[in-house]
Amino acid sequence: MGTPIQVTGVYKKFDAVQALKDISFDVQPGELFGLIGPDGAGKSTLFRILTTLLLADKGNATVNGLDVVKDYKAIRKIVGYMPGRFSLYQDLTVEENLHFFATIFNTTIVANYDLIRDIYVQIEPFKNRPAGKLSGGMKQKLALCCALIHKPVVLFLDEPTTGVDPVSRKEFWEMLQRLKQKGIPILVSTPYMDEAILCDRVALIQKGEIMGIDTPQHITAQFSKPMWALRAKNMYHLLQELRGFEHTHSCYAFGEYLHLTLQNDQADEQLLRDYLKGKQHEDLDIFPIAAGIEDCFIEMMESR
Numbered sequence: 001m002g003t004p005i006q007v008t009g010v011y012k013k014f015d016a017v018q019a020l021k022d023i024s025f026d027v028q029p030g031e032l033f034g035l036i037g038p039d040g041a042g043k044s045t046l047f048r049i050l051t052t053l054l055l056a057d058k059g060n061a062t063v064n065g066l067d068v069v070k071d072y073k074a075i076r077k078i079v080g081y082m083p084g085r086f087s088l089y090q091d092l093t094v095e096e097n098l099h100f101f102a103t104i105f106n107t108t109i110v111a112n113y114d115l116i117r118d119i120y121v122q123i124e125p126f127k128n129r130p131a132g133k134l135s136g137g138m139k140q141k142l143a144l145c146c147a148l149i150h151k152p153v154v155l156f157l158d159e160p161t162t163g164v165d166p167v168s169r170k171e172f173w174e175m176l177q178r179l180k181q182k183g184i185p186i187l188v189s190t191p192y193m194d195e196a197i198l199c200d201r202v203a204l205i206q207k208g209e210i211m212g213i214d215t216p217q218h219i220t221a222q223f224s225k226p227m228w229a230l231r232a233k234n235m236y237h238l239l240q241e242l243r244g245f246e247h248t249h250s251c252y253a254f255g256e257y258l259h260l261t262l263q264n265d266q267a268d269e270q271l272l273r274d275y276l277k278g279k280q281h282e283d284l285d286i287f288p289i290a291a292g293i294e295d296c297f298i299e300m301m302e303s304r
């Protein structure tokens with residue numbers, strides 16, 4: 001068995017849009033690898049190349065040691081692919097969809113039920129309902145069952161949690177952890193930066209380029225700038241003023257707070273407090289925080 005996924009110097013252009021530029025990374029056996037990036041970053045293009053639906057302009061890629069161009073037929077038999085959209089037949093029922101995907105892979109639901117049992121039991125009460133009438137979370141569970149029904153050797157999940165409610169998102173990641181424990185390598189993409197922490201390793205992708213690849217723990221540990229969270233009654237004015245502060249390196253809204261880093265190591269909290277003193281903010285709250293994975297990604301994206 002080869003490396004589950006190996007990508008080397010892949011480029012893809014659509015007319016004037018450079019969708020992928022010099023993409024290289026690998027996914028190791030049993031690894032849950034996340035591709036994190038905003039809309040239009042190139043995630044789906046990369047998935048389509050790896051699942052043999054699209055040809056790269058340049059570069060190489062293998063899945064389980066098989067070449068995505070030469071061995072495309074063999075790859076199609078061994079991968080599970082959950083595309084971002086339209087993976088289900090809306091008019092077919094839950095059970096019919098699953099049966100359909102099992103049949104095209106020349107297998108049966110019964111033969112592979114073990115792998116999908118945990119997930120399928122959650123949607124089984126609705127097995128006679130057309131897929132088009134399921135909630136977002138249930139559709140996503142069915143789509144995952146369909147991608148798994150032929151016991152794939154590598155699993156590709158393109159934005160499986162986009163547009164899904166927070167509870168279903170959490171459940172979905174718990175399902176992925178269980179699949180990972182069964183030893184299936186998984187490449188999953190997401191625009192939600194907070195999901196990065198749930199992966200073994202992540203690549204941050206923006207405008208077709210990978211900004212960095214590492215474990216979430218290393219990414220956060222390497223963030224060297226001190227960071228503060230700030231809040232006041234008038235958040236808009238606070239943001240404007242902090243962005244106008246001569247020592248500000250970055251300042252952006254993050255939930256109920258602003259996250260701030262300063263430009264040089266000499267600029268400290270006292271300097272910040274002195275600057276804000278004369279601004280008469282009501283209910284001003286300032287405290288130091290450790291940067292999270294989302295702060296690290298924002299820093300990586302802005303530093304480009």
Ligand SMILES: Nc1ncnc2c1ncn2[C@@H]1O[C@H](COP(=O)(O)OP(=O)(O)OP(=O)(O)O)[C@@H](O)[C@H]1O
Pocket residue numbers: 014015017018019037038039040041042043044045046159
């Ligand atoms: N078939 C195509 N023809 C022309 N441009 C395309 C095509 N497919 C993708 N693109 C462009 O390539 C870039 C990358 O798109 P891609 O769909 O891979 O991004 P993404 O990260 O998956 O984001 P999204 O979630 O928005 O699909 C975008 O600018 C997109 O408009």
